[in-house]
Amino acid sequence: MNQFEQLKERLSEVGLKATQQRMVIFHSIMTSKNHPSAENIFEQVKSSNPSLSLATIYSTLETLVDKGLVKKVLVKDGVMRYDAHIGTHNHIYCTNTSEIIDFEDEELNQMIKKFLASKNIENLNIKDISLHIEGEKIDKRKSVKIN
């Protein structure tokens, strides 16, 4: 099954029509390196899909988030960003470059999960846990590396 078929299947699985637009948008988020905004996706996609409208991007994003195929990523500058990486993971926010860097660490996830389980949080059905690390890139030309 090729990539195209896989996308189609993932949409069908959640009960969505596999439209051209959805596939293009979903694919764009999946392959984007830096947690794109609606506008970013639009820019990335419009040359090969000139008739695809920004309104469609917004409504598709909402649909994909509703169906759990995509997550919203919060940022302090007022523009929503999106992430096709659904599993529990953490983010590093570079305040001086607007980059959002994935920070995956299963050990950390487990540690936090375990800690919270020991805390007994009453009257809350937890859906997602994520650690936000905010900081400034020291050298903007280099990337942030985690060892």
Place this chain on the structure above:
Amino acid sequence: MNQFEQLKERLSEVGLKATQQRMVIFHSIMTSKNHPSAENIFEQVKSSNPSLSLATIYSTLETLVDKGLVKKVLVKDGVMRYDAHIGTHNHIYCTNTSEIIDFEDEELNQMIKKFLASKNIENLNIKDISLHIEGEKIDKRKSVKIN
């Protein structure tokens, strides 16, 4: 030193004129229970300060954030919210009530900090770390309790 004087001092310390508006707005955030938005603050403050404008609230918030007296709090619904609690702490987001609940736990903070220190994150000057717990309140009439 009374509360009024304290506010005045905190503003002066960071090099800000202690204007009536700033004191009123800062005080409103400090005493607000639920991480207010600009609009919330405006509503809360306007009956006793009828000439205070929404534009002033926004510019004051920006100033207070710049000076580190207030933090922005991220939410997925597109309205920025503010927190006068500056120290490292975590938030619980109730998706069904829009509440943001402080979750303070020094043990958790230390545990995360220690873990990250062991990870050696290169080329990043970390400014803030916070854990976001997202979930649904089970009984909307009751509060979320952490034991």
Place this chain on the structure above:
DNA sequence: TCTTAATTAGGAATCATTCTTATTTAAAAA
């Protein structure tokens, strides 16, 4: 008290996002 640079009020402008509606389309049914 005077001076002045900083701050504010209030309305206009902006910009991200959502809404509306006529048109198009995926996919189920025939």
Place this chain on the structure above:
DNA sequence: TTTTTAAATAAGAATGATTCCTAATTAAGA
């Protein structure tokens, strides 16, 4: 394969939070 139809889309208008602009006001130092 063709038809049917509910769902999805395009495009532009509308909304709503936030920012901008500028004249008037004010805190605080001289």
